[in-house]
Amino acid sequence: MNLDTLLQQRPDVWRGGRASAATATVSSGFDELDALLAGGWPQGALTELIMPRQGIGALRLLTPALARLSREKRWICWVAPPHIPYAPALSSAGVDLSRVLLVHPRARQDGLWAVEQSLRSGNCGAVLAWPALEDSVILRRLQLAAEAGDAIGFLFRSRRCVRRPSPAALRLQLESGTDGRLSVSILKRRGGRAAGTVQVDTSLQHGSLALHSPAPTAPGYTQPHWQ
Amino acid sequence: MIRDDGRRARVLFCNAGAEQCGIRTGMSLAAARVLTGKLLVHGMDNKAVHEALRGLADWAYQFSSRVSLYPPYALFLEVQGSLSLFGGRTALLKSVRSGLVALGYEARLAAAPTPLAAFSLARCGSGRVVEARHELAAALAPLPILVLDWVPALLERLEGMGVRRLGDLLRLPRDGLARRLGQQSLLYLDRMLGRCPHPLAPYQPAPAFRRRLPLAAEVEQAQALLFVLQRLVLELCGWLQGRGAGVQIFTVCLLHRERCDTRLRIGMRRAGRDAGQFTALLREHLQGLVLQQPVIAVELQAVQPVRLDDRSMDLFRSADVQERIDLLDCLRARLGEEAVQGISAVAEHRPEYAWSYSEPGRSRSDSREQIRPLWLLAVPRPLETREGRPYWHGCLRLQAGRERIESGWWDGRDVARDYFVATSPSGSRYWIYRELSGERRWYLQGVFE
Numbered sequence: 001m002n003l004d005t006l007l008q009q010r011p012d013v014w015r016g017g018r019a020s021a022a023t024a025t026v027s028s029g030f031d032e033l034d035a036l037l038a039g040g041w042p043q044g045a046l047t048e049l050i051m052p053r054q055g056i057g058a059l060r061l062l063t064p065a066l067a068r069l070s071r072e073k074r075w076i077c078w079v080a081p082p083h084i085p086y087a088p089a090l091s092s093a094g095v096d097l098s099r100v101l102l103v104h105p106r107a108r109q110d111g112l113w114a115v116e117q118s119l120r121s122g123n124c125g126a127v128l129a130w131p132a133l134e135d136s137v138i139l140r141r142l143q144l145a146a147e148a149g150d151a152i153g154f155l156f157r158s159r160r161c162v163r164r165p166s167p168a169a170l171r172l173q174l175e176s177g178t179d180g181r182l183s184v185s186i187l188k189r190r191g192g193r194a195a196g197t198v199q200v201d202t203s204l205q206h207g208s209l210a211l212h213s214p215a216p217t218a219p220g221y222t223q224p225h226w227q
Numbered sequence: 228m229i230r231d232d233g234r235r236a237r238v239l240f241c242n243a244g245a246e247q248c249g250i251r252t253g254m255s256l257a258a259a260r261v262l263t264g265k266l267l268v269h270g271m272d273n274k275a276v277h278e279a280l281r282g283l284a285d286w287a288y289q290f291s292s293r294v295s296l297y298p299p300y301a302l303f304l305e306v307q308g309s310l311s312l313f314g315g316r317t318a319l320l321k322s323v324r325s326g327l328v329a330l331g332y333e334a335r336l337a338a339a340p341t342p343l344a345a346f347s348l349a350r351c352g353s354g355r356v357v358e359a360r361h362e363l364a365a366a367l368a369p370l371p372i373l374v375l376d377w378v379p380a381l382l383e384r385l386e387g388m389g390v391r392r393l394g395d396l397l398r399l400p401r402d403g404l405a406r407r408l409g410q411q412s413l414l415y416l417d418r419m420l421g422r423c424p425h426p427l428a429p430y431q432p433a434p435a436f437r438r439r440l441p442l443a444a445e446v447e448q449a450q451a452l453l454f455v456l457q458r459l460v461l462e463l464c465g466w467l468q469g470r471g472a473g474v475q476i477f478t479v480c481l482l483h484r485e486r487c488d489t490r491l492r493i494g495m496r497r498a499g500r501d502a503g504q505f506t507a508l509l510r511e512h513l514q515g516l517v518l519q520q521p522v523i524a525v526e527l528q529a530v531q532p533v534r535l536d537d538r539s540m541d542l543f544r545s546a547d548v549q550e551r552i553d554l555l556d557c558l559r560a561r562l563g564e565e566a567v568q569g570i571s572a573v574a575e576h577r578p579e580y581a582w583s584y585s586e587p588g589r590s591r592s593d594s595r596e597q598i599r600p601l602w603l604l605a606v607p608r609p610l611e612t613r614e615g616r617p618y619w620h621g622c623l624r625l626q627a628g629r630e631r632i633e634s635g636w637w638d639g640r641d642v643a644r645d646y647f648v649a650t651s652p653s654g655s656r657y658w659i660y661r662e663l664s665g666e667r668r669w670y671l672q673g674v675f676e
Binding site: 053063077082085088089097099104105117121 | 558568582600
C-alpha cells in the first residue's frame with residue numbers, strides 16, 4: 001500500500017490543492033449554493049456555520065435539506081437548541097415532524113455526548129448542535145462520529161471560532177447580505193477551493209415568507225404612527 | 228470443594244493445583260489432607276447451588292423444551308427435538324458451552340441417548356458425545372465407577388470386589404448384582420443403558436424473572452457493576468428466549484448495606500431480548516450514576532414480559548439493520564426520558580399553543596401556509612420602546628403585513644395580539660407582537676433563523 005492509497009482511505013486527512021474523489025452530498029436546495037459546494041452539504045461529515053448573531057436565516061439555509069433528509073426515515077436530531085424549533089414553521093418548510101428529535105441535556109458534557117451518539121448511531125440524517133468554544137480534539141471526535149454514522153453534523157458557531165482550527169469538512173461564514181439575502185462564504189472545504197461567496201435568497205424557498213399573510217382587518221385598528 | 232454428608236467428607240471438585248498434588252474427585256477429605264498440608268477447603272452451600280441450578284434451568288429453556296433438574300449440580304436437556312433448530316449436536320453443544328462461559332460458569336457437557344449415560348460421561352470430562360444406544364455399553368465401559376451417582380458405601384463395596392470400571396460392573400451377572408447392590412442400583416444401570424425408560428420430572432420455568440447476585444466484594448464504582456449485571460442480563464435473555472418472550476422494561480436494583488436500594492428502570496421503545504442492547508443501555512445508565520454507598524448485591528427483574536414470536540423479531544432486525552441499540556433508548560438511558568422529545572403541530576390559533584412536545588416518531592403536521600419563525604421563544608420577551616418603536620438590538624423596522632390573532636377567551640388564556648415581522652438594523656428578523664389591550668406592550672416571540 002502506498003501513501004496515496006492510504007490517504008485515499010482517510011477522508012479526515014485534508015489534502016491541499018487536490019480535489020479528492022467526489023464525496024456524497026445532499027443538495028442544499030439552493031442552486032447557487034450547490035454550485036459553490038460542488039453538490040451540496042457533505043454527507044458523513046461536519047459542517048460549521050459561523051454566524052454573527054441569530055435571526056439572519058441560518059436555519060432557513062438548511063430546511064430544504066432537512067426536509068429531504070426527513071423523508072429518508074432517519075432522525076433530524078437537535079441537541080440543545082437555543083430556542084424551541086417551531087413545529088408549524090418546520091412543517092410548512094416541508095420537514096416531516098415525525099422525524100424530528102429534540103434532545104435537552106442538562107450538562108454540557110452530556111450535550112457533546114448526545115451529539116456524538118446521534119452522529120455515530122447511523123439513525124440520524126442530520127444532527128444540529130450549538131457547541132461553545134470546543135477544542136479541535138472534541139470536534140475531531142464528532143467528525144469521526146459523523147463519518148461512522150453517515151450523518152451530516154451542522155454546528156452553529158459564533159464568530160469567535162473563526163480563527164480556531166477545525167477538522168470540519170466544510171466551514172461557512174454567514175452574514176446578512178443585501179435585500180434580506182444571506183451571504184455565504186467558504187472558509188474551508190475539504191478537497192476543494194476554500195474561496196467563494198454567494199448570496200442566497202432563503203426567503204424564496206419558503207413560500208410562507210414571501211407571502212403576505214391575509215391579515216384580518218379589524219375595524220378601529222390604527223397603524224402604528226412610525227410605520 | 229467438599230460435600231460433607233455426615234459420615235465422611237469427600238472431595239467434590241478440586242482445582243488444577245490440587246490435582247497436581249494427586250487429589251481426585253471422590254477422595255475423602257482425610258486422604259486429601261495427607262497429600263498436601265496447604266489445602267483450602269470449602270463446604271458446598273446446597274441452597275445456593277440449588278438456586279443457581281434453577282437459574283440455569285430457566286436459562287437452558289432456550290435450548291430445549293424439556294429441562295430437568297438433577298440436583299445437586301446437574302441439568303438434563305432433552306435435545307433431540309432441538310437439533311435441527313440449532314444445526315446439529317456439535318453446534319448445539321457449542322452454543323450451550325459459550326452461553327455458560329458468558330454466564331461465568333465452568334461446565335462439563337456430554338450428550339448421550341440416556342440422561343444417566345450423559346451424566347456419567349460428563350463427570351469424566353467435557354465434550355463427550357455418544358450418538359446411538361447400541362454404542363453406550365462400549366463407551367461407558369472404560370469409565371471409573373466413581374462416575375455413578377451412588378452412595379460412597381456402595382462404591383467402596385464395589386472397589387472391595389475389585390470392580391474399578393463400569394465395564395467390570397456391567398460384566399457381572401444381573402441376579403448377583405441385584406443381590407449385592409439392591410434393585411435400585413440395577414434399575415440405575417438399566418436406565419443408564421437405555422434398557423428401561425427413565426422418567427424425569429420436567430422443570431417448570433419460573434413465571435417471572437427476578438435474580439439476585441451477591442457481590443464477592445463491595446463495589447463503589449457504578450461502572451464496575453456492569454460486569455456482574457451483564458451476567459444477569461444473559462440469564463434474563465436466555466429466560467426470555469426460552470419463553471419466546473421479550474421485555475420493554477427491566478429494573479436493576481442495587482442493594483446497599485444500610486441505605487435504601489438504588490433502583491434503575493431501563494425502558495426501551497419496544498420489547499426485545501437482545502443481550503447486547505440491554506447491556507449497552509445498562510452501561511449508559513450506570514455511566515451517569517454516582518453511588519452514595521457501596522453496593523453489596525445486585526438484582527435484575529423483568530417487568531411484564533410479552534410474547535415475541537421469532538417472525539416479529541426478524542422484522543425488527545431487518546428494520547434496524549444498522550442499529551443494534553436504538554438511538555432513542557440510548558439517549559434516554561443517559562439523559563432521562565423527558566430530555567428526549569419529538570414535536571408536533573397543534574391546530575390552534577395562539578402561537579404558543581400551536582405546537583407541543585410529543586413522543587418521538589408520533590407527530591401531527593400542519594400544512595397551513597402562514598408566516599411563522601423557525602425559533603419560538605419559550606416565553607415571550609417584553610420589548611422596550613424607543614421613540615415609539617419596539618427595540619431589540621436596535622430599533623426594529625416592521626415589514627408590511629400584520630396578522631391579528633384573537634382567540635382563547637373560553638379557556639381563560641385569551642390572546643388578542645397583532646403580529647409583525649420586524650427587522651433589526653443589522654438585518655436579523657424577528658417575530659414580534661403588540662398586545663391589543665391593556666398597556667399595548669410589544670413582545671418578542673420568535674426569531675426568523
